[in-house]
Amino acid sequence: MLVACAVAGEFLIGLYLANLLSKTFRGKRLVFSLLLSPMFVMPIVVGYAFWMIFQPAGPLDHFFTVITGINLMATPWLSRANLAWIALILTDIWHWTPFMFLVLYAGLMSIPENPINAAKVLGASGWQIFKDIKLPMMKNVIIIAIVIRSMEVMKFFDELFIMTGGGPGFDTETISMFTFTQAISNSRIAYGSTAAIIILLISLILVVKAVRPVLVEER
Amino acid sequence: MGVKGERFEEKLGKSGWISLIVAVILAIFPIYWIICTSLKPQIEWLAVPPVWIPSKLDFTNYLALFTGKSYAASPYGEESFTLLITPVQRAILGSAVCATGGTVLSIVVGLLAAFGISRHKIGGGFFPLFVLSARMIPPVCALIPIIVLYSTLRLADTYMGIILAYGLFTSPYSVWMIRSFIDEVPVQLEESAMVDGLSPLSAHFKVTLPLIKGGVLATTLFVAVLNWSEFLFAYTLSHKNVITIPVQEMYFQAAYGILYGPQSALGIIAIIPLMIFGYSIQRYLARGLTFGAVKR
Numbered sequence: 470m471l472v473a474c475a476v477a478g479e480f481l482i483g484l485y486l487a488n489l490l491s492k493t494f495r496g497k498r499l500v501f502s503l504l505l506s507p508m509f510v511m512p513i514v515v516g517y518a519f520w521m522i523f524q525p526a527g528p529l530d531h532f533f534t535v536i537t538g539i540n541l542m543a544t545p546w547l548s549r550a551n552l553a554w555i556a557l558i559l560t561d562i563w564h565w566t567p568f569m570f571l572v573l574y575a576g577l578m579s580i581p582e583n584p585i586n587a588a589k590v591l592g593a594s595g596w597q598i599f600k601d602i603k604l605p606m607m608k609n610v611i612i613i614a615i616v617i618r619s620m621e622v623m624k625f626f627d628e629l630f631i632m633t634g635g636g637p638g639f640d641t642e643t644i645s646m647f648t649f650t651q652a653i654s655n656s657r658i659a660y661g662s663t664a665a666i667i668i669l670l671i672s673l674i675l676v677v678k679a680v681r682p683v684l685v686e687e688r
Numbered sequence: 689m690g691v692k693g694e695r696f697e698e699k700l701g702k703s704g705w706i707s708l709i710v711a712v713i714l715a716i717f718p719i720y721w722i723i724c725t726s727l728k729p730q731i732e733w734l735a736v737p738p739v740w741i742p743s744k745l746d747f748t749n750y751l752a753l754f755t756g757k758s759y760a761a762s763p764y765g766e767e768s769f770t771l772l773i774t775p776v777q778r779a780i781l782g783s784a785v786c787a788t789g790g791t792v793l794s795i796v797v798g799l800l801a802a803f804g805i806s807r808h809k810i811g812g813g814f815f816p817l818f819v820l821s822a823r824m825i826p827p828v829c830a831l832i833p834i835i836v837l838y839s840t841l842r843l844a845d846t847y848m849g850i851i852l853a854y855g856l857f858t859s860p861y862s863v864w865m866i867r868s869f870i871d872e873v874p875v876q877l878e879e880s881a882m883v884d885g886l887s888p889l890s891a892h893f894k895v896t897l898p899l900i901k902g903g904v905l906a907t908t909l910f911v912a913v914l915n916w917s918e919f920l921f922a923y924t925l926s927h928k929n930v931i932t933i934p935v936q937e938m939y940f941q942a943a944y945g946i947l948y949g950p951q952s953a954l955g956i957i958a959i960i961p962l963m964i965f966g967y968s969i970q971r972y973l974a975r976g977l978t979f980g981a982v983k984r
Contacts, residue, residue, distance in 0.1 A: 486711055489704050502967060503712050506719060509966035511917035513934040514955035518718040521725065521948060528721060528740070563718065571973055624826040627919045627934075645828045649920075658832060665829035672825045 475561040475625075476618050482562070483569025483614075488599065490570075491577050508567040516631030519560045523632070553632075560628050565621070569614055576610030577603065620675065623668075719959075726750070726952035749949035753957075776954055779936035783958075785847055786922070786932055787915040790854025794911050797855065798862025799904065803892050805863070806870040807878070816864070823860035827920050830857075835924065845927045853921045858911045865910065865972075869903030870896060906972035909965045916962060933958045 490501060510518075522529050580603060588598050604611075626645045648668065651661040724741065726749050753776045801819070804810040822830075834853060835844070843849030877899075878891040886894065897904075919934040926935060937951060937958075966973070 482711075485707070489708055492704065500708060500712060502970070504715050505966070505970065505973075506963065507715050508973075509913070509962045510719060510959050511919075511934060511955070511962065513917070513919050513937050514722065514959060515718070517937065517951060517955060518722045522718060522721060563714070567715070620824050624828075626826070626828065630919075645826045648826075648828045649831075658836065662832050665832055669825050669829050672829075673821060675824070 475558050475565075475622050476615060478558065478562045479566045479569045479618060480611075480615060482566050483573050486566075486570045487573040487577050488603075490574055504570060505567045507564055508571075510564070512564070512627035513631060515560065515564050516628040519556070519563070519628070520632050523556045557625075557629060557632065560632065561622065561625060564628070565618065569618065572610060572614040573607070576607040576614075579610075580606045616675075620672065623672065722952045722955050725948050726956050728949060749953040750957075752950050753953055776933070776936055776957075779931045779933050779954075780957070782847075782926075782930050783916060783932040783934075786850045786854060786930070787912055789847065789851035790858060790915040791908060791912045793851060793855030794858040794862045794915075795866075795904070795908050797859045798866050798907070798911075801859070801863045802866035802870055803896075806867045807875070807888075807892065816867070819860050819863050823857070827857065831920065831924060834921075838925065844925055845929050847930055850922060850925055850930060850932075853925065854915045854918060857918075857921070858914050861914065862907050862911055865907045866900070866904060869900040869907075873899050903972070906969045909969045910972065913962055913965050916958075 486504065490497065490504075507515075584602050584606075585598055588602055593601075624645060626649070629646055630649070645668070648661050648664040651657050651664060727745055727747070729748065805816050838844040838849050843852070873896050878888075878895050881891045881895045882888060917934065918932075922930075922932040922935050923938065926932070933954065937954060
């Protein structure tokens with residue numbers, strides 16, 4: 470679930486931003502760099518930053534309270550299962566949308582101009598160009614970006630470890646977290662190894678089925 | 689990228705500007721929040737309502753990091769109470785040693801392997817993918833065997849052990865990234881050098897290597913960024929001798945709650961090199977993160 474939501478969110482935002490940035494305007498380089506900055510922050514620091522932000526009565530709550538006028542000051546973001554999921558997904562989206570954006574932007578920039586120019590001359594609207602020319606031509610890049618992000622989200626660990634530690638209870642436990650808790654915290658190496666083997670199998674299938682065709686085809 | 693002038697230049701509309709500004713604010717805000725927490729006196733760390741702009745620039749948090757003294761507010765609000773935290777010099781040093789060692793190892797392995805794969809087709813089509821799969825599995829999987837192995841080899845809690853683990857885990861990146869750079873250099877150059885009497889090895893290093901210098905440098909910085917921010921291995925493989933910055937971040941859990949200020953200050957110190965490295969290899973980032981599949 471985490472994988473699906475986070476990757477979908479990142480993809481849509483990333484695509485939108487990449488499309489905006491493919492236009493020309495002043496200060497583009499600065500905006501580009503600023504948008505990339507989340508990616509450079511250490512996962513651990515991201516974990517702590519969002520932990521502070523999601524505190525009850527933290528900045529986020531305060532912001533919403535001021536905006537909506539409803540008192541939301543005590544939203545238990547990280548100690549209620551559903552909210553904790555949302556918080557984690559938001560964190561991951563914040564941290565890795567720049568990746569999507571960067572890769573998609575690279576894809577968008579590598580589209581040859583001729584078809585786009587031709588379509589413009591023939592009077593296609595911006596949306597038509599985007600849907601019928603840019604998207605199909607970016608197909609490979611999009612697949613690569615989504616596959617790689619999905620693999621990375623499967624490994625999502627550091628922020629989770631800091632922000633909820635798999636809690637409340639075991640509600641936000643992912644398979645990485647489960648393996649870690651079993652093998653390291655509970656010292657049940659064998660049990661943890663079994664979980665690790667299962668992850669390994671899933672990942673290998675994904676690598677062979679999804680990543681290989683994409684990467685090999687590219688060369 | 690195409691020639692700029694040929695593209696029908698699209699202008700950015702008003703709604704585009706607004707969404708860009710919102711996006712930039714969202715992207716910057718958490719970073720701003722860390723910076724601002726690192727400059728707040730203790731009383732404002734978790735104040736309700738939150739303090740959006742620190743009342744005055746207060747560098748005690750940074751000072752505390754290096755002297756090892758921090759103010760923990762006693763429950764009665766006096767500020768005389770001091771608390772010792774571990775000075776961070778050792779963590780910074782540890783991070784630097786591990787990141788550098790791991791990066792050098794990874795690049796050396798990556799460079800040689802990339803030449804082998806790209807020029808001599810070692811291992812056929814399967815080997816590169818095999819290398820890559822080491823990166824695709826969650827690190828937690830590999831962690832367990834490594835722990836068992838290290839305790840037998842007495843590598844746990846040594847710089848050597850962490851450096852080896854880092855080198856192991858980032859070499860897929862360096863292999864694939866360097867390989868994508870080598871693939872761009874025509875083989876004919878090396879062949880003609882070999883006709884002139886160079887051995888294959890010196891042809892690789894004297895002809896191709898200078899041509900991909902920039903790429904190798906970008907790969908180095910990229911791998912260094914990965915190693916610098918690694919947490920899982922550092923956390924589990926170190927106990928007393930070795931400590932890195934991300935692990936140190938875990939240790940700010942004092943008796944009176946988490947020391948947000950020093951924690952954020954260390955976070956800022958830690959991400960400064962990342963930012964510098966990251967921005968300087970911006971051009972190559974997409975390529976590195978997709979294992980060389982996306983080229984620009």
